[in-house]
Amino acid sequence: MTNSLPLAAVVPAGGESRRMGRDKATLRIDDGAGPTTMLERVVSVVGARCAPVFVVAAPGQALPEVPAVILRDDVRGAGPLPATGRGLRAAADAGLSHAFVCAVDMPRLTTDLIDVLAGPAQRLGADVVLAWDGRDHYLAGIYRTALHTHIDALVDGGARSMRALVDSVDTQRIVMPEQPALANVNTADELAAMSPPRLR
Template identity: 75%
Template sequence: MGRDKATMPFHGPSGATTLVEQVVSVVRSRCRPVLVIAAPGQALPELPATILRDEVRGVGPLLATGRGLRAAAEAGLSHAFVCAVDMPLLTTEVIDALAGPAQRLGADVVLPWDGRDHYLAGIYRTALFETVDALVKNGERSMRALVDRVDTQRIVMPEQPALANVNTAADLESVVPPRLS
């Protein structure tokens, strides 16, 4: 893409911002603390969040998720909402739809499912950081490796823009309604 997704410009209801600022503002309205995992040397705007730096670039989302889960566990939380920065239309309704089942069911992971799993839009038990550490030590890098090994509950949801992720500026244009772009 040639551009860091986190700092990709996004023009939403509250004006011009970046993808990371947009996602943090949505998550922050339901979750505290908000932790952002950033690549080494990655430039980010000032955020109302704690920034944790990966030590190595390009090792996949599993290691970063484990780092965030460990920090959330150390903050005294039993569960954490884990999401990607490339979900510009994420809503609090998605978080709320997962939070209720996460509290009631006792599953390790609660994911939205709309015909496919959304690994980076789910609620994870923070104690899973130990499982993540073991998986990474054994060479695993994918979120699927984690959710396939623990008690995972999938919440069926309709396909919706809130679960869309973007990888390029063209992807962003295709998911953002014209009135927001």
């Protein structure tokens, strides 16, 4: 059953993707239904559960057309923390108390995973609810949108990592098995090993 907690979605998409060697947001894949991009795939999944969807891109970054609000980082290469803060601020301004924050390189993401996290987020009242399968998935979690002010303070103090955020607020980790929905694709070999998504 779909959890009733209203959620926005925030997708930081402006990373430099050094290991992939190219922009992952525009990486062409086949998701089983035909050719698409990594960004289009992720937005289609989160958009089935979350509204509005905010994509946070780098300045000048070219993106495919997606049914989402496109926000821009102030500077390129600042990392996911300020991008997450920008997205959470926009979600708060849109009237949402919580947002699902996810990476752009999760082609196996499912709405079921979002709802598994939404239940505890609604019950526990935590600031952050993360998936944990032996490691923290900072970009596969539900965040209170009011955290944008705390993120601004962290960034002003020189922080750039998501760990700096989750270690400084009430964070609950939901233990789950390793699964394709949580897999990040960081290299061309990792993408090629996934089926059906493949390089095109």
